[in-house]
Amino acid sequence: MKYKVEILQDTGYETIEAEEGSVLMDVLGEKGYYIYSPCGGEGTCGKCLVHIRGKGIVAACRFKIHEDITVILQGEREMSVLGAQHEYTATMDFNPGQPALLSDKPVGCAVDIGTTTIVYYFIDLTNGLLMRTYVDINPQSNYGADVISRINRCVGDAGAVKKLHLLLVESVKSNINRFITDTGTEAKDITAINVVGNTTMLHFIAGVDPSPIAFSPFKPVFTDYRILNAREMGLRINAEAKINLLPSLSGYIGSDIIAGLASLQDSLGGLFLYTDIGTNGEVVLSSEDRIWACSTAAGPAFEGANISCGSLAAGGAICSYKDGKIKTIANSEPDGICGSGLVDIIAHMLSGKLVSPEGKINKPFVVYKKGKSRTISITQQDIREVQLAKAAVAAGINILLRRSGYGYGDVEKFIIAGGFGNYLDTGSAIKIGLFPEQLNDKLLQVGNAAGTGAVLSLKSEYFIDRINNILSRTEYLELSSNEDFMEKFVSNINFKSQTT
Amino acid sequence: MDEIIQKISSCIEYGKINRASPYPPGMKDQDGAYELTRQALDRGISPSEILESGMIPAMEIVGNKFSRNEIFVPQMLMSAKAMNAAMEHIKPFFISGEAKRKGVFVIGTVAGDLHDIGKNLVAMMIEGGGWEVIDLGVDVKPDKFKDSIRQYPGCFVGLSALLTTTMENMKITVKELKEQYPHIKVLIGGAPVTDDFRQKIGADFYSPDPQGAVKYLNTNRVLQ
Numbered sequence A: 001m002k003y004k005v006e007i008l009q010d011t012g013y014e015t016i017e018a019e020e021g022s023v024l025m026d027v028l029g030e031k032g033y034y035i036y037s038p039c040g041g042e043g044t045c046g047k048c049l050v051h052i053r054g055k056g057i058v059a060a061c062r063f064k065i066h067e068d069i070t071v072i073l074q075g076e077r078e079m080s081v082l083g084a085q086h087e088y089t090a091t092m093d094f095n096p097g098q099p100a101l102l103s104d105k106p107v108g109c110a111v112d113i114g115t116t117t118i119v120y121y122f123i124d125l126t127n128g129l130l131m132r133t134y135v136d137i138n139p140q141s142n143y144g145a146d147v148i149s150r151i152n153r154c155v156g157d158a159g160a161v162k163k164l165h166l167l168l169v170e171s172v173k174s175n176i177n178r179f180i181t182d183t184g185t186e187a188k189d190i191t192a193i194n195v196v197g198n199t200t201m202l203h204f205i206a207g208v209d210p211s212p213i214a215f216s217p218f219k220p221v222f223t224d225y226r227i228l229n230a231r232e233m234g235l236r237i238n239a240e241a242k243i244n245l246l247p248s249l250s251g252y253i254g255s256d257i258i259a260g261l262a263s264l265q266d267s268l269g270g271l272f273l274y275t276d277i278g279t280n281g282e283v284v285l286s287s288e289d290r291i292w293a294c295s296t297a298a299g300p301a302f303e304g305a306n307i308s309c310g311s312l313a314a315g316g317a318i319c320s321y322k323d324g325k326i327k328t329i330a331n332s333e334p335d336g337i338c339g340s341g342l343v344d345i346i347a348h349m350l351s352g353k354l355v356s357p358e359g360k361i362n363k364p365f366v367v368y369k370k371g372k373s374r375t376i377s378i379t380q381q382d383i384r385e386v387q388l389a390k391a392a393v394a395a396g397i398n399i400l401l402r403r404s405g406y407g408y409g410d411v412e413k414f415i416i417a418g419g420f421g422n423y424l425d426t427g428s429a430i431k432i433g434l435f436p437e438q439l440n441d442k443l444l445q446v447g448n449a450a451g452t453g454a455v456l457s458l459k460s461e462y463f464i465d466r467i468n469n470i471l472s473r474t475e476y477l478e479l480s481s482n483e484d485f486m487e488k489f490v491s492n493i494n495f496k497s498q499t500t
Numbered sequence B: 001m002d003e004i005i006q007k008i009s010s011c012i013e014y015g016k017i018n019r020a021s022p023y024p025p026g027m028k029d030q031d032g033a034y035e036l037t038r039q040a041l042d043r044g045i046s047p048s049e050i051l052e053s054g055m056i057p058a059m060e061i062v063g064n065k066f067s068r069n070e071i072f073v074p075q076m077l078m079s080a081k082a083m084n085a086a087m088e089h090i091k092p093f094f095i096s097g098e099a100k101r102k103g104v105f106v107i108g109t110v111a112g113d114l115h116d117i118g119k120n121l122v123a124m125m126i127e128g129g130g131w132e133v134i135d136l137g138v139d140v141k142p143d144k145f146k147d148s149i150r151q152y153p154g155c156f157v158g159l160s161a162l163l164t165t166t167m168e169n170m171k172i173t174v175k176e177l178k179e180q181y182p183h184i185k186v187l188i189g190g191a192p193v194t195d196d197f198r199q200k201i202g203a204d205f206y207s208p209d210p211q212g213a214v215k216y217l218n219t220n221r222v223l224q
C-alpha cells in the first residue's frame, strides 16, 4: 500500500510516494529533504519538527505514515518565532527552585495560551535546556474566534465554563503525553507547569467564569498569581507538581504581556514601547520608573479575520508581497492573505496610488488569480477594516505618549512581540501608519516574548520578582473613558496622518 | 437657489468648519460653514431655508456617500463638525420657534458597553437631518431610556451595541421598552448587529449606517 506525501517548503512543492508504515524522516531523507536531527532519529532532540496539515507539529523521526498527508517543512523563520531566545532576552542565573527537587530528572512545562494557538515549551530542569516545543490550535476555537464570543457562551451557563475549561486541560494533557512519547520522559518527572496567557484564557484554565471581563467595568475575577493542583485538574504528572498561573494586570492586559515585558533585558533601559498585536492590540510604554499600558481592541483584521480573502498564517497564506511578487507560507499555491501579506499589499497599493490616502479604491485590487474560478483580492471593505485596526493601535501609542508626557523623540526602542509582529515587514507597517514613522529606526522584532517569559519563569524562581516589579510600576489606562481616544483614533484612520 | 446657501452646502459636504480650519486643503483661507451661515442670516435668509435647502441636503449627500463606502469615518466626522458649526447660529431659532425640527431622537449605547464612536456619528447625522437628538451616552440602562421616552413623547429611540456580549442587553432593553411603551419605535445598530437579530428581538429597524436611520425617521415620522 502506497500513500501520497505532499511536501510544501519555502523553495517549492512536490508530491512523493511512501510505503505504509514508513517513517516520515526516512521518506523525506531519501528524496533529499534534509531534516536537522542532531540526535540521529532517536526521538530525543526535538529538532526534526515538521507540520502535518490537520495533525499539527510532529517529530519527523517518530511519525509513521498510514494515510495521504501534506507535510509543511518549517522554514527556519517559522521556528525562530517560537524559539525562546534573542539578544534582548533577560539573562538570569539558572535557579529553578522547588520543582527541580521533586525528581532526579525534572522537566518543567511552560505554556503560552493564546486565543488562537497554544505553545508548549518543555525545559530540562537540571540544566535549563529546551527539550521540545509544540504548537497546538486552541481547541476552544469552535466556540468563537475571539475572547468575547467565547465569554458570551458562558454568560449564565456554568456548563459552558466547565466545557471550555476542559478543552484547555485536554490540550495540556495531550501535549504532555506527546512529550512523554517523544522523549521517553516519565510522567512523574514533569514537576511544574507555568502558564501565561490573556486574562480570559487564565480564567478558563482555572475554571473560573470570565463573564465580568466582557462587560463594563471589565473587572476580571482575578489577576494575581494562582497556583492550581495538577492532580485535581486530572493531570497525572508528579504528585507534588503545581500549575502556576503568572499574574496579570487587568482584564485586557494578561500575564502574556507582563511576562513578555519581564523577559526583556534590563539594559534595554530608557524609554521603550512594547506591543503584541493580536486581537486585543496591547500597547505598553515603559520608562525607567513608571510603565503605562492599554488595550486598543484593534480587532482580528491582522489575523485575517473580517478580510474577504483573509486567512490565518498557515500554509498557502500570502505572507509577503513585494513589487508584485507573492510569497506564501510553505510556498504552496496562494490560498488567502494573512496579516503580514495584507500589510504589504496595502503598502504596495499606497505606493502605486491604487488607494487614496483616505482609503478609497476604484475597484478591487487583484492579488492573485486562482484558475478561472477564484481571485484573491482586496476589496473596499477590507481596506476599511485595516484602517480601523491600524488606527486603534496608532491611537493607543499616541495616548500612552501623551499621558506620560514623552514624545516620539524620547522613545529609544519599539519592541514588536508576537507572531504577526515577527513576520511583519516594518517598512510596510510604517507605510500604512500602523507604526509611527518617527520610530522607524527603533523597531525591534522579538518573536514570542510571552513564551520566553514563561520559560524564564521555569528557569529561575526569581523571575517572578521581575514580574511583580513590573506590575507594581504599571498604570493601566482605560481607553473607553479616555476623552482623547476618539479624536486620536479618527485622525489615524486615513493613511496619510492628518493629525491636527 | 441663493449662492450663499450653495456655499454652505458644499462646506458641509467637504467638511469646511470655519475660516481658520486647514481642512480640506483645497478650501484653505475661505470662509467655512460657521461664517457663511452667519452671513446668510445677516442677509435676511430665513433659518429654515438655510436648514432645509443648505444643511440637510448636504448631510444627505454625505450620508449617502458613506453608505456607498466612498468616504469613511474621518470625512463624515468633518462634515458633521461643519454642520455643528452652522447649527450654532440656527439653534436660537428652534427655541424662538422660527425654525422647526422634525422630531426627537433619543440615542445611547446599551448597558455594559462603552463604545461610542459609531453612536456619535449616527447622532450627528440624524441631527444634521433636522432632528433634535438626545444623546444619553454610553452604558445606558433601560430605565434611563424610559425616562427620556416620558420626557419626549413621540420620540424615536436608537440603541447601539459593539460587543457580542452586550447584544443581549440590547435585547433586554428592547423588550422592556416595548412592554411599557408598545408604540415606541426602536432603531438598532452597531458592528455585530444584523437585521436577523433585529427580527429576533422585535426592534423596528436596523441599519448598518447612519443614513439608513435618517431615511427611516423621515418616512416614519408622520405616522407617529
Ligand code: B12
Binding pocket: A146, A148, A149, A214, A218, A252, A279, A280, A295, A296, A297, A298, A299, A300, A385, A388, A389, A392, A478, A479, A480, A481, A485, A486, A489, B073, B114, B115, B116, B117, B118, B119, B121, B122, B158, B159, B160, B161, B162, B163, B164, B165, B187, B188, B189, B190, B191, B192, B206, B207, B208, B209, B210, B213
Ligand atoms: C475603537 C474601538 C474601541 C475603543 C472604543 C472607544 C470609544 N469611545 O468608542 C476602545 C479602545 C476603548 C475599545 C475598547 C474595548 N473593545 Co473595542 N473596538 C474598537 C474598534 C477598533 C473600532 C470600533 C469603532 O469605533 N468603529 C468605527 C465606528 C464608526 O463603527 P461602528 O461603531 O460599527 O458604527 C457604525 C455602524 O455600526 C452604525 N451604528 C452604530 N451604532 C448604531 C446605532 C444605530 C441606531 C444605527 C442605526 C446604526 C449604528 O453606524 C456607524 C457608522 O457607520 C473595534 C474593532 C474594529 N476593527 O472594528 C473594536 C471592538 C468593537 N472592541 C472589542 C472589544 C472586545 C473591546 C473590549 C471589551 C476589550 C478590548 N480591549 O479588546 C474593550 C472594552 C473597554 C476596555 N476595557 O478597554 C471587540 C468586540 C468583539 C466582539 N466579539 O464583540 C472589537 C470588534 C475588536 C475585537 N475583535 O476584539 N474598543
